Amino acid sequence: MPFxxxxxxxxxENVSKVFFMDHYFKERNVKMFNSTSxxxxxxxxxxxxxxxxxxxxxxxxxxxxxxxxxxxxxxMYRYDYNERRVLAEKALPG
Numbered sequence: 001m002p003f004x005x006x007x008x009x010x011x012x013e014n015v016s017k018v019f020f021m022d023h024y025f026k027e028r029n030v031k032m033f034n035s036t037s038x039x040x041x042x043x044x045x046x047x048x049x050x051x052x053x054x055x056x057x058x059x060x061x062x063x064x065x066x067x068x069x070x071x072x073x074x075x076m077y078r079y080d081y082n083e084r085r086v087l088a089e090k091a092l093p094g
Contacts, residue, residue, distance in 0.1 A: 003023060003024070004021050004023050004027075004057060005019075005020070005057040006019065007019055007059065007061055008061065009063070010060070010061065010062055011062040011063030011064070012063060012064070016035045017032055017035075018032070018034075018035065018036055018038070018039040019032055019033075019061050019081075020032075020033065021068070024056065025053065025055040025056070025071050026053045026071055027053060028051075028053055029048075029049055030047065030048050030049075030050060030081070031044050031046075032045050032046050032047070032081070048081065048084055050077075051079075052070050052071070052077070053070065053071035054069060054071055055069050055070065055071040061081070064082055065079060065087060066081050067079075069092075075089055075090070075092070076089065076090050076091075076092050077089050
């Protein structure tokens with residue numbers, strides 16, 4: 001069983017891709033699968049390297065963007081997974 005976060009893009013019901021962010025922190029590689037079936041079979045479509053390490057397991061994909069928290073900070077990032085670039089960042093209170 002994988003350890004980390006796996007999820008779909010909940011903003012587009014026509015997209016069946018599954019994203020997997022392995023482990024809890026200090027990673028940068030995101031794996032993308034075409035379907036849940038491919039995820040179970042570990043048949044990866046692609047991987048991409050986000051610019052900074054994440055922390056936690058509460059990541060979300062929504063309408064073509066990946067939202068995640070940067071490791072050891074209160075910074076939240078919006079990363080376009082098609083263009084493969086950061087679109088926005090914001091410090092969260094706390």
